[in-house]
Amino acid sequence: MYVRTTTTIIITKNIFVKVFLIIFILSLSVFINETSATAGYCYQCNSRNPKCGINVTAELKLDGTPCNGQCYTRLNRDDEFTIYRGCSWEHGFMTEQRRNLLIIQGNSVWVFCDTPYCNFEATNLFTTVCYQPICDYLNFPEDCKLPNADVTCGRNCNNKLCNSIGVRNRNRNRKRHPSHT
Known part of the structure; x- marks a missing residue:
């Protein structure tokens, strides 16, 4: 009986190790697939x-x-x-x-x-370039001189991509945000 119990324990350990290795390899392949960004x-x-x-x-x-x-x-x-x-x-x-x-x-x-x-x-x-919410709190055209404002607030700073005709005149007449007064 002792030999049979030892054999059963060894077989059970071998099965556990094999199942663990299979799960580990599958998890690793999923992780590699998720982290490798190859288009x-x-x-x-x-x-x-x-x-x-x-x-x-x-x-x-x-x-x-x-x-x-x-x-x-x-x-x-x-x-x-x-x-x-x-x-x-x-x-x-x-x-x-x-x-x-x-x-x-x-x-x-x-x-x-x-x-x-x-x-x-x-x-x-x-x-993203033409319609940043932060741009509503800036004063144009003066603030187009701020770093990256011409990119992030493109429609207000004559970015051709945004077809910004007439936006500057409209912004001059709007009310400023209370924290900027």
Whole structure:
């Protein structure tokens, strides 16, 4: 009886170890899959091409770029607010960036995504740049001189992307927020 009990305990331990290893390997593969942001292919173009404006024409997939990082959509204020698209690794973003969140770096505003050709639209970038809630508390056109105000408050600072015609005149007549008086 003693031999049988020892054998049963050894078999039970072996099964437990195997089940634990299988669960560990599966958990590790899920973790790696979640943390690796590899888009595969991204659109690579800029808005000087009429097929690469706010939205991209699907035929530009032929010019897509392989990407082991994330796809990006970028707005550069030094280049007349041209919209650029490509792979994050081209510009030194070697670690994963938060998805669909505006990142301001230098004179550019970036939005990153993780799936193939996910940088096909600039709507998120456009909405974020043109309609920041904080802009309602600023005084335009003077506050366009603040750091990044021309990007974050684009519709108030003549950002061509936002078609800001007439917004300045409307803002001069509005009431200021009580904390700014």
